[in-house]
Structures are given as structure tokens and as C-alpha cells.
Amino acid sequence: MFKQFELPFPHNALEPHIDTLTMETHHGKHHAAYTKNFNDAAAKAGVADMDIEALLASLDKVEDPALRKALRNNGGGYYNHNLYFSTISPNAAKSPKGELLKKIEAEFGSLDALKEKLTALAAGQFGSGWSWLSVNKEGKLMASASPNQDNPIIEGTGFVPILAIDVWEHAYYLKFKNLRGEYIKTLFEVIDWSLVEKNYERVVK
Ligand code: MN3
Secondary structure (H helix, E strand, O other): OOOOOOOOOOOOOOOOOOOHHHHHHHHHHHHHHHHHHHHHHHHHHOOOOOOHHHHHHOHHHOOOHHHHHHHHHHHHHHHHHHHHHHOEOOOOOOOOOOHHHHHHHHHHOOHHHHHHHHHHHHHHOOOOEEEEEEEOOOOOEEEEEEEOOOOOOOOOOOOEEEEEEEOOHHHOHHHHOOOHHHHHHHHOOOEOHHHHHHHHHHHHO
16 A cells, blocks of 8 residues: 655645645645555556555566556656655755755756756646656766656666656646746745755665
8 A cells, every 4th residue: 555645734834835725636636646546556456565666667567558557657646746745845945955965066066056957847848747856876866857747767767756846737727827937936945955855865875
């Protein structure tokens, strides 16, 4: 049984940045539905006990094409939203402090330069999708984007995402309408880099 990430704060806690109705709908409806549909498909495929990242990295082993597609879409949706909701916070640290900050400065020049790159990737993603900051076991960072509910694990890159920017319209349309760029800029107000840093340490150490 795969568990949906439970928000450690109420749906209105990210106001005025991310509005209450979007949080209720996004976490309470969309993410809940991905979780349920993923659990149903995982039970059918007999993979409900697998580690989520190992499962997403080995979807090609699922023989039935319809089941493989259901696991890709809903398993991706489940995992991606767990990451998204677990790295935002009403008291967000605006920068990482330790090893991750050094890595970002070495590979991207500065935190602001990385944010610009992630913003461009997210804004440029045609249709629904995500942009990511990911890391591999050696501690190398990667900024990338994926369509639909794919991610760098499903894509077989060897990288694990540690920060997720959701640019499906359900993530912003209720408040920001067509202004995806405004939403991305606002999202950075609630992205908690201390939580991103914890994800980095989990992968690298
Ligand atoms: Mn979403």
C-alpha cells in the first residue's frame, strides 16, 4: 500500500502565495486520485510491496501494456506529487545551507541562476508536465523537464528528483489562470530549500 504524503499544515497555510482552493483540489482530489488509482494498479500487477523508486525504474518489466501505462501515469502522479507537496512550506527556507548550496554554485553558478533555469524549463514545457532538480548517487545535479507524469526515474536517467515544479494547469489555473510564469515565480516563495537539501542528502549519502 502506497501512502499519500500528508500535509503538515492546513490547506490555507500557503496563502497568499498558493490559494486554499487550489491546495484542497490539488492535494485533496488530484493527488488522492493518483494515489488510489496507483494502489489499484499496483495490486493488480502484484507490485504493491515494491519500493516506489525501484518500481518506477523498472516499469518495462510489467508485461501487460494497459497495466504498465496505468502504473506509469498514476505511479508517476503519486510519486511526483509526494515530492511536490513535501518540499513546500509556509515557513520556507529560501536557500539550502550546506553541501547542496556548494554543489548548486559549482554546477549552475548561483541559486538564482538555477532558479532561472528551472523556471525556463517549467515555462517551456509544452502542455502538462514538470521541471526538476535531480541528483545522482555521485552528487551530480541535473535540471530537466518531463511531460505528463513522467520523471527522471521513469526516464531511466540514473538521477533522482529532489525538487518538483508542477506545471499541470490544475496546479495553478484557479488562481493564476493562463499566467504560468507568475505561478512559478510565486511557487519559489514556498519551496523550502531545507527540505530539498534533506532529499539531496538521502540520495547522495
Ligand atoms: Mn499536480
